[in-house]
Amino acid sequence: MSFFSVEEMIYRHVAVMDGDTVHFEILDTAGQEEDSLRLEEKIRWGDAFAVVYSVTDRCSFDEAVRLCFLVHHLHGGPKRGGAGGGEQPPIVIVANKKDLQYDRMVPTAEGEGLATALKLPFHEISTRDSYEEAVAVFGALYRELGRQGHFSPGSFKRRTPSKLLEKIPRMPASSAAAPAGRSLSFNSFRDYIPE
Numbered sequence: 105m106s107f108f109s110v111e112e113m114i115y116r117h118v119a120v121m122d123g124d125t126v127h128f129e130i131l132d133t134a135g136q137e138e139d140s141l142r143l144e145e146k147i148r149w150g151d152a153f154a155v156v157y158s159v160t161d162r163c164s165f166d167e168a169v170r171l172c173f174l175v176h177h178l179h180g181g182p183k184r185g186g187a188g189g190g191e192q193p194p195i196v197i198v199a200n201k202k203d204l205q206y207d208r209m210v211p212t213a214e215g216e217g218l219a220t221a222l223k224l225p226f227h228e229i230s231t232r233d234s235y236e237e238a239v240a241v242f243g244a245l246y247r248e249l250g251r252q253g254h255f256s257p258g259s260f261k262r263r264t265p266s267k268l269l270e271k272i273p274r275m276p277a278s279s280a281a282a283p284a285g286r287s288l289s290f291n292s293f294r295d296y297i298p299e
């Protein structure tokens with residue numbers, strides 16, 4: 105028995121990206137069961153967003169559309185600090201489970217169409233088949249944060265952790281950044297996927 109749901113977990117991931125050691129904190133939200141106030145608080149906490157749907161689940165695609173608009177709405181306006189003030193936070197639309205080709209309900213073109221309409225990057229991946237594809241999503245978000253100027257000295261303002269976020273369990277990262285970029289926390293994603 106556990107006292108929290110595995111849907112609500114902050115994973116720590118350390119990776120070397122473009123020569124820099126990067127410490128990620130990745131909050132996995134509870135998906136469609138998410139209470140809207142809790143979801144809003146989590147969205148305000150995030151600096152960059154991977155909005156993931158399953159190509160086998162049309163409802164998750166519809167939810168992804170809603171989430172993209174919600175992120176834009178909650179982070180909209182000129183409040184965002186740093187050299188990229190006024191810019192929206194990086195969002196990547198991710199279509200997962202592309203390996204399940206016979207169960208597919210959302211064609212690739214539809215995901216691409218959404219991404220084009222919202223002017224967002226689009227990645228179609230399988231977390232089951234490819235670790236590298238999942239890592240590429242975080243690389244894209246990291247590079248976009250850099251492009252917005254968040255890594256220049258003094259420009260990056262980490263949001264104050266809220267009471268809610270303090271309560272969410274954190275999965276430790278491996279202590280050292282392995283050159284290959286793999287870490288305990290990232291492997292833990294895969295542990296949930298049955299072979």
Ligand SMILES: Nc1nc2c(ncn2[C@@H]2O[C@H](COP(=O)(O)OP(=O)(O)OP(=O)(O)O)[C@@H](O)[C@H]2O)c(=O)[nH]1
Pocket residue numbers: 111132133134135136200201202203204229230231232233296297298
């Ligand atoms: N075949 C396949 N299965 C996957 C893939 N990614 C995740 N799964 C499976 O899909 C199920 C849901 O995975 P989760 O990681 O819990 O997905 P989630 O988005 O957190 O789900 P929610 O609880 O709805 O938020 C699990 O049984 C996973 O093993 C994939 O790329 N391919």
